[in-house]
Amino acid sequence: MAALIAENFRFLSLFFKSKDVMIFNGLVALGTVGSEELFSVVAFNCPCSPARNYIYGLAAIGVPALALFLIGVIWNNHTWNLVAECHKRGTKNFSAAATFLLFGSIMGRAAVAPVTWSVISLLRGEAYICALSEFVRPSSLDKFPAEYGAEVLARFPCKDVPANLTKFRDEVTRRLRYESQLFGWLLIGIVAVLVFLTKCLKHCCSPLSYRQEAYWAQYRSNEDKLFRRTAEVHSRILAAKNVKHFFGFVALDKEEKELVQEFPVEGVQPSPQWNAITGVYIYRENKGFPLYSRLHKWAKGVEGNGPSPEGHEMLFLAS
Numbered sequence: 001m002a003a004l005i006a007e008n009f010r011f012l013s014l015f016f017k018s019k020d021v022m023i024f025n026g027l028v029a030l031g032t033v034g035s036e037e038l039f040s041v042v043a044f045n046c047p048c049s050p051a052r053n054y055i056y057g058l059a060a061i062g063v064p065a066l067a068l069f070l071i072g073v074i075w076n077n078h079t080w081n082l083v084a085e086c087h088k089r090g091t092k093n094f095s096a097a098a099t100f101l102l103f104g105s106i107m108g109r110a111a112v113a114p115v116t117w118s119v120i121s122l123l124r125g126e127a128y129i130c131a132l133s134e135f136v137r138p139s140s141l142d143k144f145p146a147e148y149g150a151e152v153l154a155r156f157p158c159k160d161v162p163a164n165l166t167k168f169r170d171e172v173t174r175r176l177r178y179e180s181q182l183f184g185w186l187l188i189g190i191v192a193v194l195v196f197l198t199k200c201l202k203h204c205c206s207p208l209s210y211r212q213e214a215y216w217a218q219y220r221s222n223e224d225k226l227f228r229r230t231a232e233v234h235s236r237i238l239a240a241k242n243v244k245h246f247f248g249f250v251a252l253d254k255e256e257k258e259l260v261q262e263f264p265v266e267g268v269q270p271s272p273q274w275n276a277i278t279g280v281y282i283y284r285e286n287k288g289f290p291l292y293s294r295l296h297k298w299a300k301g302v303e304g305n306g307p308s309p310e311g312h313e314m315l316f317l318a319s
Contacts, residue, residue, distance in 0.1 A: 044126060046126070046129075046130035046157040046158060048130075048154055048155045048156075048157055048158035048160060049154055050150050050151055050154045051134075053130050053131055053132075053133060053134055053157070054132070054135075056131070057127045057128065057129075057130040057131025057132070058127075060121065060127040060130070061117075061118055061127050061128075064114075064117055065113075065117045065118050068114045069110050069113070069114040070110075071113070072109060072110030072112065072113055073107070073110040076106050076109055076110060078102070078105065078106050078109070078280070079106055081278070081279055081280045081281075082103075082279075082280055084279045088275050088278070088279060108198075115187070115191055118184075118187065119184050119187050119188055120184075121184075122180045122181065122183050122184030123185075124180075125177035125180035125181060126157070128176060128177075128179065128180035128183075129173055129176040129177060129180065132179075133156045133157055133173075134150045134151075134154035135150075135153075136153055136172050136175070136176070138153070141172070145164070145165070148165065152165065153172065156168075156169045156173065157173070207283075208283075212290070216290075216292055219292045219293070219296075220292065220293060223292075223293055223295060223296075227295070233259055234263075236256065236259065237259060237260055237265045238265050240252060240256065240260055241260075273298070276294065276297075276298045277293075277294045277298050279294065281293055281294045281297075284302075286302050
């Protein structure tokens with residue numbers, strides 16, 4: 001049982017695998033802050049009407065956060081690796097806990113922007129004040145005129161109130177901004193604790209040393225860059241070859257002519273090869289030697305995803 005738990009917890013290492021991930025998350029957060037500020041200046045306009053305030057305030061916080069979350073899921077390569085894995089091989093190679101943690105890692109990475117949006121919205125307080133001003137109990141305000149009710153309270157965010165209610169408007173605004181900012185700081189604290197615990201679990205449960213883990217991150221980054229660059233050149237040369245076959249000639253610039261001469265392309269990779277290097281990768285060792293990616297595994301001729309009698313394999317999800 002302990003071995004199974006340790007194995008499943010190794011999948012928690014999807015966050016902060018490298019400095020590139022932290023830099024990317026930081027850029028996403030900064031971009032979200034700028035977008036929220038622009039939205040507050042240009043688009044936010046509280047209706048100051050009972051019932052509408054609450055819906056509008058929640059929508060101003062929740063709808064952009066939901067959109068950012070979905071965009072984060074779509075842009076995450078792990079999403080499509082998981083889709084390819086389920087389509088080609090199913091999830092038979094993952095335990096329920098590992099599958100859950102994989103989904104959690106995708107959701108967690110996608111949550112950076114929406115959490116940032118929510119935090120900034122709460123710290124600014126405008127949407128919160130708009131949503132909840134009408135629900136402030138008049139009895140909680142000292143000497144509040146009895147003839148005024150929720151309809152007047154709903155107009156407080158727009159400052160469109162009678163002169164004798166100005167001090168009450170200021171008090172309600174101050175009270176609600178205090179609550180909004182308190183929730184914002186609490187959300188920051190909760191996220192910070194979760195990130196800290198995740199990072200601790202990742203280091204405690206990792207089967208790799210710190211240096212090997214850093215090497216693995218560098219390898220994945222270099223492999224991805226080289227693969228994309230080579231694929232772009234290969235596809236360009238193959239396209240030039242096919243265009244020439246159709247027209248009898250192909251119009252190439254000087255750089256493309258040099259590429260065609262330097263890298264002759266004889267054929268294309270069959271679908272089984274593409275399928276072999278596509279999908280979620282789990283760190284494995286074969287005969288004591290690490291296999292750092294699906295491409296590395298394919299190049300070494302290692303077949304299958306389950307443990308083989310020829311080598312020991314350790315499960316450790318790549319980020």
